[in-house]
Amino acid sequence: MTREQWLARHCADPLLRAEIEKLLTADTAGGELLSSGDAANAALAIGDASVAATFSAGSRIGSFELIEVLGEGGSATVFRAFRQLEGVRQEVAIKLLARGLYTPEAQKQFRREREALTRLRHPGIARLIEGGVTDSGLAYIVLELVDGQPITHYVHEHEMGLRQRLELFLTVCHPVEAAHRALIVHRDLKPSNVLVTAEGDVKLLDFGIARLLDEDAGDAATGALRALTPAYAAPEQFAQTPISTATDVYALGVLLGELVTGKRAAPHHAYASSPSDDTSGETSTAAATHGARPRLRGDLDHIVLKATAADPEHRYPSAGALADDIKRHLARRPVLAHPSSRWYRTGKFITRYRAGVVTTAGFLLAVFVALGIAIWQAGVAREQAARANAVRDFLVSVFQSAGAGLPRDQRPTPEDLVRQASARLMKKGDLPETVRADLLLALAKVARSVGAYDQALVLLDHGDPIISRLYGPGDAPWWDARVLRAAVLEDEADDARVISLLQPAYAGLVARHDAIGIEGLRVLGDALLHSGQIDRGLSLLAQARRTAAQAQLVDAQLSASIDEATALLDAEHFRAGLARADATLALWQSSGAQANARVLDLYESIALGAEASGDMQRAERAYRTAITLGDRFFDKPNPAQAWNVGMYGSFLIAQGRFAEAEPYATRGLELRRSVFGPDDSRTIYALAGMGKLRYGQARYPEAVDWYTQGIDTCTRLAMKKLVCPRLLGLRSLAYGAAGQFDKAGVDIEAALEAQRAFDGDHNPNYAYVLEQLANLQLREHRYNEAIATADRVLTIYRAARGGMIQRELGTRMVRAQALFALQRNDEALTELLDIAPKYASMFPSGIARFDITALEARALAQAHRNDEAAVAARDALAIKSRPASADRGLVDELTRLASGR
Structure with missing residues (x-):
């Protein structure tokens, strides 16, 4: 008797018999137990333990160390992990299956999946790096980490x-x-x-x-x-x-x-x-x-x-x-x-083919009106030609006043020509309105290009009523005037007016797909960034860059890409910012375009990102290239040059090269006062640079004076800029170094409150002020508090994954100093032995290198590793860039350790 016959005889209920047949079929089928359907889900629910519970941060899978859980689902858990390859940190995503692979069939299937991923190569698919099975039987796949x-x-x-x-x-x-x-x-x-x-x-x-x-x-x-x-x-x-x-x-x-x-x-x-x-x-x-x-x-x-x-x-x-x-x-x-x-x-x-269909359908009508259309088009062409000729004749008459026969020192500058042209245009009353509108826009653009922002706004004020009469939102001149005004306002750091002007026009800018619309998106993005709306601003700059690339407008693409790179770096997304800057530099080089002021901006962005990421040689090359280009392009104070000269001064200050830094810091401040005026945030940054210079030279009262100048301007203007809380934090350090801890405490609390109000307390900008708090706590011998603050700073920096290597190393040094002071020497030494070689390779002339190496020597001596202590002490004494505050007692101790005593 067959199984089917037996069931037919002993189970009359067809529904029950169907269920029994399913169970019998499953019993005889191959494969793993509980490998499919709801049973599989049940097995997952009650069988294996959570992968996240089994593997925690610090656990290792193969050559990778787990950092954190990125996501957990029914079939797998994904971790962020990293490994060191030839000194380079590689971050990846590791996917662990939620169930073990204990049978040959399961392992064969996993190998098949891994081989499939290996064969699958496409830029739009996260790349497989490797895969395997852990000792406990859990399969894992290592994939490219996608941000x-x-x-x-x-x-x-x-x-x-x-x-x-x-x-x-x-x-x-x-x-x-x-x-x-x-x-x-x-x-x-x-x-x-x-x-x-x-x-x-x-x-x-x-x-x-x-x-x-x-x-x-x-x-x-x-x-x-x-x-x-x-x-x-x-x-x-x-x-x-x-x-x-x-x-x-x-x-x-x-x-x-x-x-x-x-x-x-x-x-x-x-x-x-x-x-x-x-x-x-x-x-x-x-x-x-x-x-x-x-x-x-x-x-x-x-x-x-x-x-x-x-x-x-x-x-x-x-x-x-x-x-x-x-x-x-x-x-x-x-x-x-x-x-x-x-x-x-x-x-x-x-x-x-709407145009073709309509033309065909109205063929007979078109025959009769063709002559009228031709006459109208000819009239339009004549009008446009007349406008172009009128604009040309007017501008030629202005430039003829430059007079090749005049002595060189008497020839008018571009700014003079703009003023002369503007004055002549205002007096010339016989020009058609269309020609006058064209000339006003053209001269406003020239005025902006030479930094004559007030003159540009005056020209636009005269042009707006004419343009409003002649054109509407569907016409390019209407948009051109609006975007140009916003660009001039952005040059003057008037972010609020830029946003009020362009934010309501966002949809129209997006719809244009031309140079005017792209420029509008770029200017609006910059204004949003400067007003603290970082994510929205970055989004608009990326949108402007992509639109320009699609429209094959290389100049507009370069401009938006440069701004995007700069914005990413300003937001301390250093890896992404440097990658964008490198891509932009490659685009510029492949385009064959000549170097200009925007390329100068690009080199300045590369310098900032390289400095923050620890590539000091690349940073210095980029700074010097930017300044050289600026000196070539500009014979008068210019915004880009004013910024770059000051930034290079700050770079040299951070390196402890105070004598070299002095002329750049001083010139940078003079340029910014000349170009931006005393109340601009960029000028206030230059005041901060002078304060840092004096602080590094241990001239603390002078440092306080420089910082106070900037703080007073922030207070007087109720300024909402990042530089304001930073100045308070920097002044707190100067007060602390001078022993005025009450004043230092007031300043650092005010700095933290202001920065928190600006953009919260979980971002790198807030961590920067916390760094200053940790340094102040260290100076006041509040060592446990300094360690806790330093740990909080490091958590924020590492979560940002922005490549803030210099900041991290400085904060870890504060931590090591506090540990050493608490006689937790083993912990301090572990920290120092890790950061000392990194700092030496990245910042060979950095001012902190002496402090790090000196503390390393003292910690090694405390651990009775006297030979190593002697080597470290000799290295410290050989460093020329020492803090001005380094006392004689420390030098004497290093001399003793260097001799092996």
């Missing part, structure tokens, strides 16, 4: 329009299509697995759960363990029927609907393939989102419906096919998703 945000957050924060969202979605389809060609299905596409970097590049994560779809995969194609997100999962993933490339197409369709409407459809698993055949009772993607916004209609509605059809056969066969239909929609061509009809194709033809 980005989910695509849905990115498009919202960047306020992308519909076309921009669709174009970004196309860049998601490309890597998915590459994986499909390699017979790999992602199976869990969702916003958190589709990240967009600060540069606007798409990176797909989590291909480690993919299954190969070749003949060796066997039943794996159905998925032994479901790794899915219900809102984005295709019906076949719930039914556990075979998956295919159409499974990813389904998830892409849901993601597309979410990007277009801003809302995700309610999760369901019985989507209809068209509006007319939805008989499941569920709401289709289009229906679920149609009321959210009118964007998902027409072709897009049909595209999403086709991508999310319940039957995989009715979907697009691949991500590439879906992308092709999106491209057809953007090009106004018929899409494959739309039911074909004569009227649909005719309508698309008319939409795409």
